[in-house]
Amino acid sequence: MLQGxxxxxxxxxxTAVINSSVAGVVETWLSNPDAPGNIYGGISGIKGILxxxxxxxxxxxxxVIEGLRYTPGAGIFSCRHKVTAAExxxxxxxxxxxxxxxxxxxxxxxxxxxxxxxxxxxxxxxxEMRVIGIPKxxxxxxxxxxxxxxxxxxxxxxxxxxxxxxxxxxxxSTKNKVTILEAMGRNAGWLTAAAALAKRYEDxxxxxxxxxxxxxxxxxxxxxxxxxxxxxxxxxxxxSEGITDENxxxxxxAAGGRDDFGHAQLSGVGxxxxxxxxxxxxxxxxxxxxxxxxxxxxxxxxxTDTDEAFLAGKxxxxxxxxxxxxxxxxxxxxxDEPYQIRMGQTSLANVANVEKKIPLxxxxxxxxxxxxxxxxxxxxxxxxxVQMPMKDGLPDYVRIDLNRGRL
Amino acid sequence: MLQGxxxxxxxxxxTAVINSSVAGVVETWLSNPDAPGNIYGGISGIKGILxxxxxxxxxxxxxVIEGLRYTPGAGIFSCRHKVTAAExxxxxxxxxxxxxxxxxxxxxxxxxxxxxxxxxxxxxxxxEMRVIGIPKxxxxxxxxxxxxxxxxxxxxxxxxxxxxxxxxxxxxSTKNKVTILEAMGRNAGWLTAAAALAKRYEDxxxxxxxxxxxxxxxxxxxxxxxxxxxxxxxxxxxxSEGITDENxxxxxxAAGGRDDFGHAQLSGVGxxxxxxxxxxxxxxxxxxxxxxxxxxxxxxxxxTDTDEAFLAGKxxxxxxxxxxxxxxxxxxxxxDEPYQIRMGQTSLANVANVEKKIPLxxxxxxxxxxxxxxxxxxxxxxxxxVQMPMKDGLPDYVRIDLNRGRL
Numbered sequence: 134m135l136q137g138x139x140x141x142x143x144x145x146x147x148t149a150v151i152n153s154s155v156a157g158v159v160e161t162w163l164s165n166p167d168a169p170g171n172i173y174g175g176i177s178g179i180k181g182i183l184x185x186x187x188x189x190x191x192x193x194x195x196x197v198i199e200g201l202r203y204t205p206g207a208g209i210f211s212c213r214h215k216v217t218a219a220e221x222x223x224x225x226x227x228x229x230x231x232x233x234x235x236x237x238x239x240x241x242x243x244x245x246x247x248x249x250x251x252x253x254x255x256x257x258x259x260x261e262m263r264v265i266g267i268p269k270x271x272x273x274x275x276x277x278x279x280x281x282x283x284x285x286x287x288x289x290x291x292x293x294x295x296x297x298x299x300x301x302x303x304x305x306s307t308k309n310k311v312t313i314l315e316a317m318g319r320n321a322g323w324l325t326a327a328a329a330l331a332k333r334y335e336d337x338x339x340x341x342x343x344x345x346x347x348x349x350x351x352x353x354x355x356x357x358x359x360x361x362x363x364x365x366x367x368x369x370x371x372x373s374e375g376i377t378d379e380n381x382x383x384x385x386x387a388a389g390g391r392d393d394f395g396h397a398q399l400s401g402v403g404x405x406x407x408x409x410x411x412x413x414x415x416x417x418x419x420x421x422x423x424x425x426x427x428x429x430x431x432x433x434x435x436x437t438d439t440d441e442a443f444l445a446g447k448x449x450x451x452x453x454x455x456x457x458x459x460x461x462x463x464x465x466x467x468x469d470e471p472y473q474i475r476m477g478q479t480s481l482a483n484v485a486n487v488e489k490k491i492p493l494x495x496x497x498x499x500x501x502x503x504x505x506x507x508x509x510x511x512x513x514x515x516x517x518x519v520q521m522p523m524k525d526g527l528p529d530y531v532r533i534d535l536n537r538g539r540l
Numbered sequence: 541m542l543q544g545x546x547x548x549x550x551x552x553x554x555t556a557v558i559n560s561s562v563a564g565v566v567e568t569w570l571s572n573p574d575a576p577g578n579i580y581g582g583i584s585g586i587k588g589i590l591x592x593x594x595x596x597x598x599x600x601x602x603x604v605i606e607g608l609r610y611t612p613g614a615g616i617f618s619c620r621h622k623v624t625a626a627e628x629x630x631x632x633x634x635x636x637x638x639x640x641x642x643x644x645x646x647x648x649x650x651x652x653x654x655x656x657x658x659x660x661x662x663x664x665x666x667x668e669m670r671v672i673g674i675p676k677x678x679x680x681x682x683x684x685x686x687x688x689x690x691x692x693x694x695x696x697x698x699x700x701x702x703x704x705x706x707x708x709x710x711x712x713s714t715k716n717k718v719t720i721l722e723a724m725g726r727n728a729g730w731l732t733a734a735a736a737l738a739k740r741y742e743d744x745x746x747x748x749x750x751x752x753x754x755x756x757x758x759x760x761x762x763x764x765x766x767x768x769x770x771x772x773x774x775x776x777x778x779x780s781e782g783i784t785d786e787n788x789x790x791x792x793x794a795a796g797g798r799d800d801f802g803h804a805q806l807s808g809v810g811x812x813x814x815x816x817x818x819x820x821x822x823x824x825x826x827x828x829x830x831x832x833x834x835x836x837x838x839x840x841x842x843x844t845d846t847d848e849a850f851l852a853g854k855x856x857x858x859x860x861x862x863x864x865x866x867x868x869x870x871x872x873x874x875x876d877e878p879y880q881i882r883m884g885q886t887s888l889a890n891v892a893n894v895e896k897k898i899p900l901x902x903x904x905x906x907x908x909x910x911x912x913x914x915x916x917x918x919x920x921x922x923x924x925x926v927q928m929p930m931k932d933g934l935p936d937y938v939r940i941d942l943n944r945g946r947l
Contacts, residue, residue, distance in 0.1 A: 147708050177713040206707035213712070292934055294833050300613035300937060301554050301836040305620070306584040312832060331934065404811065421831030425719060426701050429708040432840060435933065515933035526842065526922035527699055527738065530707060 134169050134454060135261060137234025141190070141446075142175030142182060143207040143269075144214075144240035144247065148283030149290075149431040150442035151269045152201035152208040154239050157446025158267070159190050159198050165454070173233065176535055178212035178240075179247055182227055183220055185540070192538025200531030202443060203521040205431035208533045211240075216247050221254040228260060231540065235263045235453050237446070241270035241281075242486055245461055249481035252459045263453035266461035266481055267445050271428045273323035276489040277479035278463035282445050283428070285438030285514035288327030290430040291316055291371075291423075292515060296331040298421060299338025299369050310367040311358060311410050311418035312338070315403030317427050318373040320345050321490045324427065325373040326503045327511055338369030346491050347500040349376040349384050354406070355413050357501050362416060374402050432528050436517025441474070448476045472513035541576050541861065542668060544641025548597070548853075549582030549589060550614040550676075551621075551647035551654065555690030556697075556838040557849035558676045559608035559615040561646050564853020565674070566597050566605050572861070580640065583942055585619035585647075586654055589634055590627055592947070599945025607938030609850060610928040612838035615940045618647075623654050628661035635667060638947065642670045642860050644853070648677035648688075652868055653892035659866045670860035673868035673888050674852050678835045680730035683896040684886035685870035689852050690835070692845030692921035695734030697837040698723055698778075698830075699922060703738040705828060706745025706776050717774040718765060718817050718825035719745070722810030724834050725780040727752050728897045731834065732780040733910045734918055745776035753897050754907040756783040756791050761813070762820050764908050769823060781809050839935050843924025848881070855883045879920035 141158045143151055155174075162172040174190045175182035188209075190198070201208050216224070228236070238248040245266045252264035268275050273284035295314060302312045316325040322344030329342060340361045343349055361368040376384050385405035403420040410418045441464065448462045460478040467473040495507040522529045548565045550558055562581070569579040581597045582589035595616075597605070608615050623631070635643070645655040652673045659671035675682050680691035702721060709719045723732040729751030736749060747768045750756055768775040783791050792812035810827040817825045848871065855869045867885040874880040902914040929936045 147711055149704075180713070204707070205704050207711035211712045289933055293839050294837070296934055296937065297556075297612050297836040297838060298832045300611070301832045304554055304614035305618045306587070330932070334939075401811070404808070419831055420829070421833055422827070422829045423833070424826055424828030425705045425708045426828055426830070429704040430701070431704060432700050512932055517933070518930065523925065525737070525919055526696055526924070527703055530703065532741075 134167065135234050135263065136169045137232045138170035138173060139235035139237065140173040140175050140182065140187065140233050141237040141239065142178045143209055143211040144178040144238060144244035145211060145270070146428055147205065147207040147211055148269055148271050148428050149205045149286040149434045150282050150439045151239060152204050152206070153439050153442035154267050154269060154282060154446035155208055156198055156201040157443035158237050158450055161447040161450040163191060168454070170232070170234070173231070173540065174209040177210040178214065179216055179224065180212040180214045181210065183223055185227065187231065187540045188535060189538035189540065193533060197531045197533060202439065203431055203434070203519050204530040205429040213243070215243070216250060221250055222258070224251060225254050225258045225260050228255070228262065234261065237265050237267055237449050237453070239267040239269050241272065242275060242488060245275070245481055246485035249459070249485045252481060263456070263458040264481070265449040265453050265457065266484070267449045268461055268463070271324055272318055272321055274321035274488045274490070275484055276487040277484050279466040279474065280464055280514055282438060282442035284323060285435040286431070286433070287324055287427050288330065288511055289435045289515035290427060290433040291324060291327050292330035293433055294423065295328045295339050295369070295371060299331060302338060302367050302369055309417045309419045310362060311370065311416050313370045313372060313403045313406050313418060313420045315372055315374055315420065315422045318345060319375040320488050322346050322373045323491060325371055326491060326507055328371040329503050329508060330511060330515060336365055339371045340368050341370045341501045342503060343370070343372045343376050343501060344491060344496060345373050345375040345377055346493060347496055348379045350379065351409065355409070358410055359414055370406065372402055372406060376402060431519070431530070434519045435515045436519050437514055439519050444476065452478065469509050469513060541574065542641050542670065543576045544639045545577035545580060546642030546644065547580040547582050547589065547594065547640050548644040548646065549585045550616055550618040551585040551645060551651035552618060552677070553835055554612060554614040554618055555676055555678050555835050556612045556693040556841045557689050557846045558646060559611050559613070560846050560849035561674050561676060561689060561853035562615055563605055563608040564850035565644050565857055568854040568857040570598060575861070577639065577641070580638070580947065581616040584617040585621065586623055586631065587619040587621045588617065590630055592634065594638065594947045595942060596945035596947065600940060604938045604940060609846065610838060610841070610926050611937040612836040620650070623657060628657055629665070631658060632661050632665045632667050635662070635669065641668065644672050644674055644856050644860070646674040646676050648679065649682060649893055649895060652682070652888055656866070656888035656892045659888060670863070670865040671888070672856040672860050672864070673891070674856045675868055675870070678731055679725055679728055681728035681895045681897070682891055683894040684891050686873040686881065687871055687921055689845060689849035691730060692842040693838070693840070694731055694834050695737065695918055696842045696922035697834060697840040698731060698734045699737035700840055701830065702735040702746050702776070702778060706738060709745060709774050709776055716824045716826045717769060718777065718823050720777045720779060720810045720813050720825060720827045722779055722781055722827065722829045725752060726782040727895050729753050729780045730898060732778055733898060733914055735778040736910050736915060737918060737922060743772055746778045747775050748777045748908045749910060750777070750779045750783050750908060751898060751903060752780050752782040752784055753900060754903055755786045757786065758816065762816070765817055766821055777813065779809055779813060783809060838926070838937070841926045842922045843926050844921055846926050851883065859885065876916050876920060
């Protein structure tokens with residue numbers, strides 16, 4: 134077995150369960166008597182590692198590591214940072230200096246790109262390393278895996294909220310008869326589509342769902358809303374922040390600039406549609422924009438998702454100790470009912486920067502809802518609730534002491 | 541005892557626990573062997589009663605009435621409708637025709653105004669009636685009661701969300717370093733202030749809270765945000781939708797018109813502040829606008845609140861059967877720790893159209909946070925969680941069959 138230390142770091146937007154993966158890494162490493170070194174945490178992802186912000190995670194209280202299983206946010210902090218070639222080289226120097234031979238990177242597409250490049254840089258520098266990516270994203274848009282940890286909990290929260298706000302909408306008979314919920318999802322509509330899980334009855338919310346996968350046409354949208362409104366007296370619309378027009382341009386995109394990876398900063402689609410409905414149809418509308426609550430609502434986490442996030446971290450350690458490298462842990466579905474998965478793997482080179490979208494045949498012909506295929510896929514992922522300690526009426530989430538065990 | 545039937549109806553914006561009060565009314569009435577008649581439900585509040593949309597609630601399945609204890613929205617539908625003098629007279633005719641002698645109206649300020657006028661109209665028409673108001677509002681702005689059912693659950697949801705999105709904010713080190721949460725509350729800041737319950741550590745969210753009770757000054761706000769940002773590297777702001785400037789005018793008020801009661805339709809404060817911060821301080825910001833989720837998030841309801849909502853309905857029936865009328869049920873706090881309340885009453889004439897605001901000495905001198913007095917007041921109201929049946933990973937809320945038992 135390759136002797137040396139390990140480091141785990143988090144990258145990109147947090148999820149309700151990203152910390153559960155870190156717990157999986159740390160607990161699996163520390164409970165393995167053959168583990169060949171220490172387990173470090175890089176503070177603020179790759180950026181912090183470059184700056185030498187590293188802690189020994191064995192120094193944390195055991196209750197804190199265990200508490201990561203139900204605590205949202207990125208417990209050892211995250212970053213969005215595109216690593217330059219020069220930084221890649223410096224990174225390998227840091228690894229050499231601290232004798233780090235195992236690198237676990239917990240993130241989405243961009244982070245898998247970073248992990249891939251780090252692995253390549255290590256190979257080029259002749260520094261033998263095991264580099265394993267641990268998938269994480271509420272967007273569920275990583276390819277070569279059935280689904281991503283983080284999605285199931287966000288989906289459960291969206292579906293719960295749509296059911297509740299849908300009941301609210303139908304029960305007030307005299308105003309604000311259209312509710313719009315804007316959901317996350319830049320180019321892939323998985324989280325937006327998850328709203329469909331809320332529907333039990335034909336007339337229950339949501340009534341219309343608009344995804345980035347199919348072009349958004351204003352006139353069609355207004356006709357759709359008017360039709361539902363005339364039929365029921367109210368209408369619940371769920372829309373992805375990333376809907377695009379027939380030319381593939383983002384609709385109502387705010388002049389919010391672009392991030393480090395060149396992605397457009399989106400916002401305001403829901404409010405724009407509310408204004409559109411009020412102006413064109415003269416129906417009072419409301420817009421709920423849950424924002425970062427979608428990726429942090431651990432109080433509404435899916436137990437299936439939380440357990441799988443832990444399992445992804447555990448599997449990453451097992452793969453690395455077995456000598457594997459340059460891979461991302463994946464989930465392979467064996468069956469929908471009963472729901473069964475097994476762990477798999479894919480090359481980081483495969484997954485980096487590829488976005489998995491909803492299959493077009495899971496979207497109805499009208500382009501305003503999803504099919505039963507999507508429901509069958511998504512429903513198992515939102516099952517079960519997570520028990521967490523409550524204090525003073527609120528979830529008592531833990532905090533990693535970032536000054537403890539500082540290298 | 542006055543012989544005749546009873547009717548219960550709901551009015552105004554729903555809450556997570558408004559149905560628990562209806563369950564309290566119905567279960568208390570039906571379990572009393574001396575109850576002098578049937579218990580009806582008016583569909584869509586006073587508006588539905590005028591239209592003769594009335595059902596016999598004893599016809600509902602028992603499991604449905606029991607399920608109201610944890611189901612959000614207005615189970616027998618609600619309305620916002622200012623009753624005219626002519627409608628008041630017609631209402632008494634409906635009551636005469638159906639021999640309704642007991643009227644329970646579950647709502648906020650406007651609804652208590654309606655209940656008061658109905659009581660007066662009955663007196664004028666010489667139709668002996670017991671009219672009891674059951675308080676309900678997430679805004680917590682009814683006077684002459686320590687607090688209102690609905691507030692505790694909304695407060696728990698806001699505080700939970702602020703804790704979770706606050707952890708999210710602090711854990712991503714490279715972008716969107718200001719999060720703004722826009723909370724409900726037209727003229728009273730109770731729900732906005734409840735965000736303060738989330739804070740455990742000095743540097744934890746929320747950092748700044750702006751309420752309608754004190755004037756909002758842009759320059760001061762920007763200086764506040766900049767100060768926190770320079771100190772911590774991030775800043776979490778909670779703002780009421782109803783903040784006003786030094787002249788008492790709503791800030792950034794949308795041209796959304798006014799409702800039936802003449803209240804301005806507010807929206808967009810959070811987004812306006814996000815734009816302001818980005819323009820003036822060049823710090824990337826995000827805005828979360830939870831909207832109607834604040835008043836319907838029953839999955840995060842407070843058990844204390846849910847139980848008290850039931851108790852308010854139960855007490856209303858007891859008062860009425862004891863011969864009382866023209867009253868609203870109130871809560872009188874006996875002690876904060878241990879938390880103890882007793883039920884009280886106040887004249888509907890007192891409470892109608894009066895708004896209770898946060899005492900100014902519960903707001904800090906800077907006008908950007910609340911004091912420990914507020915925390916002591918609010919904390920007992922968010923205690924405990926409500927267990928509800930789950931199905932397919934989501935809360936399995938009930939639906940009253942509005943066609944069943946139709947009169």
